[in-house]
Amino acid sequence: MPTLISSLQNQQPTDATQLQRPIAPQPVRWPELKVQDKVLGKKFNDVWYYGTILDIYPAVPEENQEWKCKVKFDGKGMKTLPGRLVAYKDPINCFLRVGTRIVALYREDDAPSTFYAGVIAEAPSIKNNRRFLVFFDDGYAQYCDAKELHKVYMQSENVWEDINIETSAFIKEYLRIYPERPMVRLSKGQVVRTEWNGKWWTAKVVETDASLVKMYFQADKRVEWIYRGSTRLEPLFKALANADAIKAAGSARGRRHNLTMRPSDALRPSVEYTRSAGEDDSSSSNSAKSKYVAKPSEANKKKSNVAKKSTGGANNSELSKSGQWEAPWIRYQRKATSGVQKSRNADSASQEPDKASSKDKSQPGQTTDSSRPTKDIASILQERLATAEVEYDEESATGERKEVRLEAPGIPRRVFKPHRCSPVCLYDTNDGSDKFKGRSSLTIPLLCGWERQVCKTRPTTKRHIVYRAPCGRRLRNIEEVDQYLLVTNSDLTIDLFCFDQQLHVNIEFVPVKTFCDIKDLSYGKEHYPISCVNGIDRHYPDYVEYSDHRIPSNGVQLNLDPDFLVCCDCTDNCRDKSKCACQQMTIQNTSWIGEIDPEAGYHYKRLPEPLFTGIVECNVRCKCDKRCHNRVAQHGLRMRLQVFKTEKKGWGLRCLDDIAKGSFICIYAGQLLTDRGANEDGKQYGDEYLAELDFIEVVERQKEGYESDVEGMEFSEDESDVNYKVSKDSADDDSDYTQKSSPPEASKRKLRGSRRKGQTTTEDTDDNKQGVKSAQLLNRQSNVATDTAPSVVSEAISISDEEDEEEDAGAATVKTIKPPPEVPKEKLKARARKSTGGSRFNLSTTFKTSHEPVSEMDVINEKKERAPTRSFFNDDTECYIMDAKSMGNLGRYLNHSCTPNVFVQNIFVDTHDLRFPWVAFFAGQYIRAGTELTWDYNYEVGSVPDKVLYCYCGSSMCRGRLL
Numbered sequence: 001m002p003t004l005i006s007s008l009q010n011q012q013p014t015d016a017t018q019l020q021r022p023i024a025p026q027p028v029r030w031p032e033l034k035v036q037d038k039v040l041g042k043k044f045n046d047v048w049y050y051g052t053i054l055d056i057y058p059a060v061p062e063e064n065q066e067w068k069c070k071v072k073f074d075g076k077g078m079k080t081l082p083g084r085l086v087a088y089k090d091p092i093n094c095f096l097r098v099g100t101r102i103v104a105l106y107r108e109d110d111a112p113s114t115f116y117a118g119v120i121a122e123a124p125s126i127k128n129n130r131r132f133l134v135f136f137d138d139g140y141a142q143y144c145d146a147k148e149l150h151k152v153y154m155q156s157e158n159v160w161e162d163i164n165i166e167t168s169a170f171i172k173e174y175l176r177i178y179p180e181r182p183m184v185r186l187s188k189g190q191v192v193r194t195e196w197n198g199k200w201w202t203a204k205v206v207e208t209d210a211s212l213v214k215m216y217f218q219a220d221k222r223v224e225w226i227y228r229g230s231t232r233l234e235p236l237f238k239a240l241a242n243a244d245a246i247k248a249a250g251s252a253r254g255r256r257h258n259l260t261m262r263p264s265d266a267l268r269p270s271v272e273y274t275r276s277a278g279e280d281d282s283s284s285s286n287s288a289k290s291k292y293v294a295k296p297s298e299a300n301k302k303k304s305n306v307a308k309k310s311t312g313g314a315n316n317s318e319l320s321k322s323g324q325w326e327a328p329w330i331r332y333q334r335k336a337t338s339g340v341q342k343s344r345n346a347d348s349a350s351q352e353p354d355k356a357s358s359k360d361k362s363q364p365g366q367t368t369d370s371s372r373p374t375k376d377i378a379s380i381l382q383e384r385l386a387t388a389e390v391e392y393d394e395e396s397a398t399g400e401r402k403e404v405r406l407e408a409p410g411i412p413r414r415v416f417k418p419h420r421c422s423p424v425c426l427y428d429t430n431d432g433s434d435k436f437k438g439r440s441s442l443t444i445p446l447l448c449g450w451e452r453q454v455c456k457t458r459p460t461t462k463r464h465i466v467y468r469a470p471c472g473r474r475l476r477n478i479e480e481v482d483q484y485l486l487v488t489n490s491d492l493t494i495d496l497f498c499f500d501q502q503l504h505v506n507i508e509f510v511p512v513k514t515f516c517d518i519k520d521l522s523y524g525k526e527h528y529p530i531s532c533v534n535g536i537d538r539h540y541p542d543y544v545e546y547s548d549h550r551i552p553s554n555g556v557q558l559n560l561d562p563d564f565l566v567c568c569d570c571t572d573n574c575r576d577k578s579k580c581a582c583q584q585m586t587i588q589n590t591s592w593i594g595e596i597d598p599e600a601g602y603h604y605k606r607l608p609e610p611l612f613t614g615i616v617e618c619n620v621r622c623k624c625d626k627r628c629h630n631r632v633a634q635h636g637l638r639m640r641l642q643v644f645k646t647e648k649k650g651w652g653l654r655c656l657d658d659i660a661k662g663s664f665i666c667i668y669a670g671q672l673l674t675d676r677g678a679n680e681d682g683k684q685y686g687d688e689y690l691a692e693l694d695f696i697e698v699v700e701r702q703k704e705g706y707e708s709d710v711e712g713m714e715f716s717e718d719e720s721d722v723n724y725k726v727s728k729d730s731a732d733d734d735s736d737y738t739q740k741s742s743p744p745e746a747s748k749r750k751l752r753g754s755r756r757k758g759q760t761t762t763e764d765t766d767d768n769k770q771g772v773k774s775a776q777l778l779n780r781q782s783n784v785a786t787d788t789a790p791s792v793v794s795e796a797i798s799i800s801d802e803e804d805e806e807e808d809a810g811a812a813t814v815k816t817i818k819p820p821p822e823v824p825k826e827k828l829k830a831r832a833r834k835s836t837g838g839s840r841f842n843l844s845t846t847f848k849t850s851h852e853p854v855s856e857m858d859v860i861n862e863k864k865e866r867a868p869t870r871s872f873f874n875d876d877t878e879c880y881i882m883d884a885k886s887m888g889n890l891g892r893y894l895n896h897s898c899t900p901n902v903f904v905q906n907i908f909v910d911t912h913d914l915r916f917p918w919v920a921f922f923a924g925q926y927i928r929a930g931t932e933l934t935w936d937y938n939y940e941v942g943s944v945p946d947k948v949l950y951c952y953c954g955s956s957m958c959r960g961r962l963l
């Protein structure tokens with residue numbers, strides 16, 4: 001029997017517009033309705049009208065007897081109604097809890113406003129402009145002011161029981177998980193497939209209003225407001241369906257970090273899990289989180305709860321076997337407001353679906369730190385102090401950016417005289433950066449007699465960087481520096497130079513207060529010490545056996561025999577990509593997911609964006625030396641990083657010096673486990689540090705048309721048939737795929753083919769075979785003749801003396817500058833999209849010609865049609881796992897962020913076996929000294945049954961949950 005709800009007693013009559021956050025509940029008695037009171041009552045067709053109470057039964061309240069009243073409606077009509085069908089006539093100008101039953105005026109442009117019943121779905125907050133969100137019983141959603149709400153007199157303890165059957169399941173689920181709410185983050189202009197009358201349509205975001213979004217349906221030029229948490233929006237439909245399917249399937253794979261960013265991630269609408277301020281935000285790893293989290297089902301209890309990171313990327317999208325996903329979610333929408341407008345009562349009309357701060361005071365020749373003088377240099381060269389000024393750049397709670405006085409060895413400044421550059425141009429400081437172990441890498445050239453100048457060339461005000469070489473020659477870009485290094489046979493490598501004018505080479509981050517202070521977490525195993533500080537509490541990090549490389553555990557057959565490596569014979573240290581066999585492997589492999597990108601790979605030893613098809617570095621068998629342009633990750637840590645205690649995420653990693661975009665940071669090393677071993681270990685010791693080596697799967701998924709989503713976003717106003725168009729292209733691509741993308745048969749043929757010339761004749765053990773197989777698979781589309789790569793004859797430097805003089809004469813003035821704003825995100829996104837875009841293999845798994853909501857089974861079936869690459873590895877059907885829990889390197893300390901500054905890259909260094917790439921982290925943008933380094937774990941919420949992990953990345957784009 002409906003009772004006067006407990007929530008009623010918790011209401012605080014007050015001016016709701018003043019509220020910013022829920023107020024502490026105060027017991028309040030709501031007025032009892034009496035005879036002659038004016039009320040709102042439900043009359044017919046779910047519409048509520050004003051009326052007057054004529055009688056109340058029972059006259060004296062009795063236990064177990066339902067309260068009723070006889071209402072005479074204004075106009076005509078009379079009805080006896082229970083308390084849940086009667087509402088106060090006067091608006092309740094007070095705070096009402098989420099879940100409160102109300103009646104509100106539903107506003108319609110094309111019809112008079114009418115009263116309907118609904119439930120409060122959101123309390124007023126700053127985010128929603130201090131309005132209540134109401135879910136009406138028939139599936140519409142609308143923001144209302146407090147003065148528009150009329151509280152229903154009585155409601156059941158389970159409010160969804162007072163609502164019609166179609167809506168009740170949604171409300172029940174909504175309230176069960178509230179305050180957490182999955183919603184699709186959308187922005188104007190995005191195109192999202194949206195359901196209408198059981199069919200998927202292409203619709204574009206016109207406007208967003210807090211939790212609502214206004215969608216424009218191209219086909220019938222209609223707009224509609226929809227709740228962003230509605231499964232009518234395909235991204236949410238898919239996310240929830242996936243989670244549900246994983247649960248249903250008892251995914252034993254658990255949590256795996258997706259170490260590779262998906263190319264279209266930045267472009268696709270993502271699902272966020274919002275929580276209201278002040279509400280329960282405690283991180284919990286189990287179902288005990290709150291009363292809203294369902295207890296694990298018996299079936300789920302039996303499932304493995306092990307969580308592993310994925311080093312490959314895209315999310316698991318398998319669904320339940322039936323291809324059906326039944327969720328209690330229903331559509332929530334606001335009325336159509338233009339075009340073909342739909343009145344509330346005309347929803348069912350069938351529709352035709354789509355056819356388809358500080359200034360930079362650095363001076364040239366700045367000298368360097370005296371704390372670790374390089375004696376031999378000092379003895380050879382005169383000491384010269386630079387004019388660096390020490391100043392505080394920025395203060396924060398954790399530390400400050402300080403400009404360091406670089407006390408350089410005394411290097412006399414040479415006056416430039418026209419000459420032809422050669423090795424004599426260099427000082428005798430030129431025997432490698434090893435002398436400067438531990439120093440910020442970008443300061444090393446300065447220690448060798450170089451100057452880094454911030455210049456402003458008149459008459460323009462554009463600032464740029466110029467390097468002044470030891471011989472006085474001024475070099476204006478990375479290409480010139482590289483040529484200089486070549487002709488002078490310098491030991492310095494090109495990644496020690498950076499022309500990004502916002503980057504400061506002489507600023508370091510210094511933490512302000514620390515309780516624990518460990519000098520080097522790597523105990524000398526890294527080239528650079530990894531300091532560890534705690535400015536939060538007195539705890540020390542757990543002991544981890546430090547290893548800068550991966551360690552195969554029992555059962556992992558990692559063949560590191562160099563004879564199985566393809567190699568190059570470059571003599572120019574692999575400057576010419578077109579002639580380097582190793583870089584050609586990287587380049588050719590881009591054809592797996594699109595057209596060959598001749599620029600793929602490192603660019604002057606930096607990687608500006610992730611390359612999903614992997615990077616093959618030069619190896620021990622190659623002719624090049626350690627200065628090679630294609631050797632990056634293998635050199636290990638080359639920057640000063642620090643482990644520090646964060647407020648809410650445990651330990652994290654930050655940089656002590658500015659990092660240039662594209663710089664290699666570190667790898668993710670740990671114990672290499674089999675999938676089974678990882679599940680067992682994870683269950684026993686925790687799964688926070690498990691990372692899955694799923695390079696193969698990521699590449700395969702790219703082939704399968706991840707880009708199709710992005711293509712679908714190329715929305716034009718006059719494109720009436722997006723679905724059709726995409727599918728048509730995809731059909732063409734299908735045939736392309738069979739010809740160009742190494743179908744299984746072709747691959748098999750290659751596997752049986754002869755071993756590459758120059759490769760070992762070592763007895764074919766199983767492991768060795770696997771290694772060969774793997775390398776060949778990796779190269780199955782590569783036409784590189786590994787042993788015929790021609791060498792490059794070094795040419796004289798092409799910088800003319802005249803040019804140089806002109807630049808000097810141009811009186812480039814050294815300026816102090818403020819760092820400009822960071823590169824706009826959109827740019828990064830655009831580039832990311834370009835590099836992997838143009839996929840020819842859009843197999844239309846997402847967009848289909850059918851106007852049915854996508855059957856996830858179709859996705860699975862399509863996958864089955866092609867033999868996955870991993871099937872070539874005999875019994876190896878599962879990915880190998882890197883576990884950095886008890887043994888590993890600093891990579892284990894990188895936390896997750898929804899707007900990361902680091903990305904992950906699969907790299908082949910010591911083996912070309914596709915199953916065993918190195919997992920490396922690169923800077924996705926310029927990173928200021930003192931910034932925490934983060935990457936996107938790409939976890940899938942719901943992928944580990946009954947595990948909830950809230951995200952504390954603090955980003956304005958935070959998706960709310962990791963798991």
Ligand SMILES: C[S@@+](CC[C@H](N)C(=O)[O-])C[C@H]1O[C@@H](n2cnc3c(N)ncnc32)[C@H](O)[C@@H]1O
Nearest residue numbers: 649650651688892893894895896950951952953
């Ligand atoms: C690979 S570890 C990262 C290092 C870890 N913070 C530590 O103290 O060793 C992953 C774990 O860090 C925590 N974590 C990382 N990023 C987080 C985030 N954005 N929000 C909350 N917790 C996070 C989670 O507990 C996660 O399971």
